[in-house]
Amino acid sequence: MAILYAVVARGTIVLAEFSAVTGNTGAVARRILEKLPSEADSRVCFSQDRYIFHILKSDGLTFLCMANDTFGRRIPFSYLEDIHMRFMKNYGRVAPYAPAYAMNDEFSRVLHQQMEFFSSNPSADTLNRVRGEVGEIRTIMVDNIEKILERGDRIELLVDKTATMQDSAFHFKKQSKRLRRALWMKNAKLLRHATFLQILTPSLLVIVSTAVINLHKSSVVFSRNVEEASRKEFTDLFGVECVAVHDKYLGLPIFVGSSKKLIFGSSKEKLWKKLASLGSNPSYCRSSIFKARTVFEHGSRWQLGNGASISVWRDRWIPRPKTFSVFTPPPHDSFEDLRVNDLMDSPVRIQTVI
Structure with missing residues (x-):
């Protein structure tokens, strides 16, 4: 070792x-x-x-x-x-x-x-390993040349084949350039047709669905791969604005953060504008509510409980259609404040006088 x-x-x-x-x-x-x-x-x-x-x-x-x-x-x-x-x-x-x-x-x-x-191990020495590989390559080259000479092949034939291969390579390079240009033009045409279809699709959707898009309030965002000419063609066709990013949708911000004022500020402002258009006189709302009072009173009647708050002569408490009240007037002024519970026996609530 x-x-x-x-x-x-x-x-x-x-x-x-x-x-x-x-x-x-x-x-x-x-x-x-x-x-x-x-x-x-x-x-x-x-x-x-x-x-x-x-x-x-x-x-x-x-x-x-x-x-x-x-x-x-x-x-x-x-x-x-x-x-x-x-x-x-x-x-x-x-x-x-x-x-x-x-x-x-x-x-x-x-x-x-x-x-x-x-x-x-001889392969551990990098220099010796490289020298051995070079020597092996030289041996292979000598063997190949000797085999060619043994078969009787002429060196001129190899030169002719080399020239033929060079001409074929030049012809192939020329044809490949033509093919590449043709494929590039075809790809450009397909890309243009695809862009036109993308531009035409929203219009077709509007026609088919009979929906109406408010283009004045609409905006469009393009990716970085869309060329400037295609962007201008789309915005000019539909008359929409091109923005970097959509910040709102249906009046609300798209990106929700921790600030409530930023999120609901615009909605609150619109609500106050709607309320301000109703006017500052509160009688407008109150009169609208009291408008239905007569209709309510016309169809209402008392439901008997203990009868302490129901007037016999003035309130509607008798289960008789339409009037629901007593026909006869009070026989005496002392009966003017008579209550329904005065007509009942307290323990069993039995009506005694009608």
Whole structure:
């Protein structure tokens, strides 16, 4: 294994580490952490015997690994960048105040797995991987050329086919432009017809429903997609006003807030105007009510209770159609104030004199 040791620390506080060898590697790494300069982001290397310590400082953390001196510097730093990305993704929020070895149980396994991957897998080295892919492409190109030569195809034939394809591409581009213009014109015509139908629909609704729209009190709101020419054509056709937003419907505000005065102010003002048109003389209303008094009195009669408030001679209390009153006059002046209860026996309310 080329990479033998890795540690993640905040200053001198170790958060996670893994070692594939025994010895004083951890002590040497801690001594290096103590002597590191306090720069924000940096990359440095320290040599120790046959090993090199590669250090990456980023986001207030230090990522350190030890590798053989024959392994180079590109792959160890690629390993540190991968560890940095994984650590910040999982512990980026808690890393600034986490205690020592807080992530060691979980992240030491990640250090070990990535250590094995970057030490043994050739695809871990991005530059070598790109070089391998370029070499593979070259091999494929050589194979294709050799196959063409083996079949006896002439290079001139390939050139002719290339020229033919170029002419076909130019012709296709020209035809596609014509088709695009034709489709655009067709779409514009359809859009114009649709706009005309939208303008004509309200008129048809009025004719069919025999309803009448007061255009002087009407307003219209358009969306931002409607062109200015279409807006003017619609407003000129119907003679309505174009507004940004409808603020009232049937005299009431559309948007209801917390202000009662704003909501009902207009309705209250209209009501007071109607009442003011009736005049300031209250006898107008009173005379209208008293107009029906004669009709009410003509058909009314008393319903007997205890009879204490019903006059025998003056009130209508006898169940006789039309008159409901006594025909004969009082025999004496002393009977003038006679009440119906005077004609009854109090305990059982039996009428005794008529």
